[in-house]
Amino acid sequence: MKKTPLYDRHAALNAKIIDFGGWALPVQYTSVMEEHRTTRACASVFDICHMGEMEVRGPRALDLLQYALTRDLAEQKTGQIKLSALLNDRGGIIDDLTVYKMDRDVYMLVTNATTRESDLKRIQAILEEKKFDASLSDVSDRTGKLDLQGPRSEEILQPLTPADLKTLRFYWFIPSQVAGIPAIISRSGYTGEDGFEIYAAAEKIGAIWDSLMDAGAPQGMKPAGLGARDTLRLESGMMLNGQDITQETCPLEVPYAWLVDWNKDFAGKAALSALKRAGIRKKLAGFEMTGRGIARHGYPVIKDGRTIGSVTSGTLSPTLNKAIGLAFIDAENSEPGSEISIGIRDAVSGAKIVQLPFYKRQK
Numbered sequence: 001m002k003k004t005p006l007y008d009r010h011a012a013l014n015a016k017i018i019d020f021g022g023w024a025l026p027v028q029y030t031s032v033m034e035e036h037r038t039t040r041a042c043a044s045v046f047d048i049c050h051m052g053e054m055e056v057r058g059p060r061a062l063d064l065l066q067y068a069l070t071r072d073l074a075e076q077k078t079g080q081i082k083l084s085a086l087l088n089d090r091g092g093i094i095d096d097l098t099v100y101k102m103d104r105d106v107y108m109l110v111t112n113a114t115t116r117e118s119d120l121k122r123i124q125a126i127l128e129e130k131k132f133d134a135s136l137s138d139v140s141d142r143t144g145k146l147d148l149q150g151p152r153s154e155e156i157l158q159p160l161t162p163a164d165l166k167t168l169r170f171y172w173f174i175p176s177q178v179a180g181i182p183a184i185i186s187r188s189g190y191t192g193e194d195g196f197e198i199y200a201a202a203e204k205i206g207a208i209w210d211s212l213m214d215a216g217a218p219q220g221m222k223p224a225g226l227g228a229r230d231t232l233r234l235e236s237g238m239m240l241n242g243q244d245i246t247q248e249t250c251p252l253e254v255p256y257a258w259l260v261d262w263n264k265d266f267a268g269k270a271a272l273s274a275l276k277r278a279g280i281r282k283k284l285a286g287f288e289m290t291g292r293g294i295a296r297h298g299y300p301v302i303k304d305g306r307t308i309g310s311v312t313s314g315t316l317s318p319t320l321n322k323a324i325g326l327a328f329i330d331a332e333n334s335e336p337g338s339e340i341s342i343g344i345r346d347a348v349s350g351a352k353i354v355q356l357p358f359y360k361r362q363k
Contacts, residue, residue, distance in 0.1 A: 004049035005144055005202050006209055015225060021114040021242075023050040025226055032227035036318040039191055039232055043150030044224035045212050048197070049205060052116030053143040054109040054123075058134030061105045068126045069099070070251065070268075072261035076101045081171040081186060085251050085259045086119055087268030091275050092247040095119050096239070096256065100173060100186070108139075108184075112241040116140060126267055144205025148212060148221075149195035149232075151361075156216040157196055161185060165196075179211035190229065192236025193361055231315050234324065237286060237357030243297060244284060244312040244326050250275050253328070254284040255356065282309065283334035286356040289323035289342065291349030300343040301327045308333055311342065317358060324358050325351075 001024040010017065015026035026047065028035060038044050056064060065073055071084035078101050086094045095115040100108040111119045120138055127136055148157055154165045163176035163185055173186035181204045189195040200208055213223070230240070239245050239254060250272055251260050260272070289295060295314035300307045309329030317324045325342075333340065338353040 004047055005205050006047045020226055028225040028227045029223050032231060033318050035224035035228035036231050038222050039150045039193060039224055039228060040319055042219060043148060043152045043156055043216060043221040046147040046224055046229055048145045048147050050113040051145050052111035052113060052140045055137045055139050056107040056134060059105055060132040061107055061134040064127055064132040064134045065107060066264060067266055068123050070260045070266050072264055073099060078103055079172050081173060081188060085256055086122060088247055089268055089271060091250045091268045091271035093245050093249050094122055094247055096241060114242050142202050144200050144202040146198045146209060147189055149189045149191040149193050151194055152219050153195040156219055156221055160211055160215055178208050181208055190238060191232040192359060231318060234313050234315055235317050235319055235359040240313060252276060252280050253282055281331055282328050283331045284326055284328055285334040285353050287325055287327060287351045288354050289351045293344040293349045294323045295325040295342045301329050302341040302343055302348060303333055319359050
C-alpha cells in the first residue's frame with residue numbers, strides 16, 4: 001500500500017489503518033461515532049493526501065477544460081473553485097472534481113484518489129486530439145492536503161495564517177501561509193460543515209498537521225479518519241465516487257444535472273443528450289429507514305414485492321440517530337414521500353424516500 005506523508009503520525013496515534021484504494025489510511029483513531037460528533041460540534045483534521053492534483057497551464061488551458069468538463073468555466077474568477085464532471089464517451093461520470101483557477105491560464109484540478117490515473121488519461125487524450133495549446137501535469141506526489149472541518153475551524157486556523165479567513169467565501173481559496181509554510185487555503189470540504197482544505201508541499205504537510213493539532217487541542221479538535229468522513233458526507237447528501245457514482249452513472253441520474261451546461265460542447269455530450277432524450281429511468285435517491293435495521297451497500301430496494309433498485313450507501317446517522325442511505329431506484333418511485341422496503345439479510349424492512357440532504361448545518 002502507498003503511504004501518505006502523515007502515515008507515521010497516524011501510527012503513533014494508534015490509528016486503525018485500512019487499505020483504501022491502495023492507500024494505507026486511518027479509518028479511525030478512537031471511534032467513528034466520537035470523531036463524527038467532534039466534527040459536528042467542534043472540529044476535526046483529516047489526512048487527504050491521497051487525493052489527486054493536476055495543473056493545467058497555457059494559452060488554451062480554459063479551452064481544454066471547457067471541452068473536457070461539463071461545467072461552464074468561462075466566468076470563473078481567479079481564486080474561485082468550481083465543481084464539475086469529467087465524462088466518458090458514453091456520458092458516464094469518470095470523476096466529479098474541483099477546478100481551482102490559480103491565475104489567468106493556470107488551473108489546478110483536484111481529483112478523487114481512485115480516479116486520478118483515469119482522469120489524467122482522459123484529459124491528456126482530449127488535449128492531444130484537439131491539439132490545444134496547453135500542458136497537463138500530475139503534481140499529486142509532491143502535494144499534501146489536509147481538511148480542517150467543523151464549526152470551530154476558523155477559530156483554530158486563523159492564528160496560524162496571515163490570511164483573513166472571515167473574508168474567504170465558500171468555494172473560494174487564497175494562496176497564503178499556514179504555520180509559516182506556503183499553502184493554499186480553500187473554504188470547502190466534504191462534511192457539510194464550515195471548514196477549510198489546505199494544500200502545501202508534501203514534505204511540509206506534516207509540520208502543518210502538527211501545528212493544527214497543537215492549536216486545536218485546547219478547543220477540543222481531534223484527528224478523524226475515513227469512517228467519520230464517510231458518515232459525515234452521507235448525512236450531508238454527498239456522493240462517494242466509485243460507490244454512489246461510477247462510470248455507468250450519468251449526471252442526470254444523480255444530483256449533478258446542475259453541473260451540465262448544454263450551451264457548450266463537451267466530451268460525452270452526444271451520449272448524454274441521447275440518454276436525456278430516451279428518458280432517465282433510474283435516480284439516486286435518499287431514504288431513511290422506518291423499520292428496523294441498517295441498509296448497507298448492495299442491499300435490494302423493494303416495492304410491492306418487486307426489486308426496483310439497490311442501496312449504494314447506508315449508515316446509522318450519528319447526528320440524526322436514524323438509519324439513512326442512498327439508493328438507485330426506478331425513477332417513478334424516487335420522489336420524496338414514496339414508501340419502499342429494503343432487503344436486509346433474510347428480512348424486509350420499511351423505508352421512505354426523503355429530500356436530500358439528510359443534515360444541513362445551521363449558519
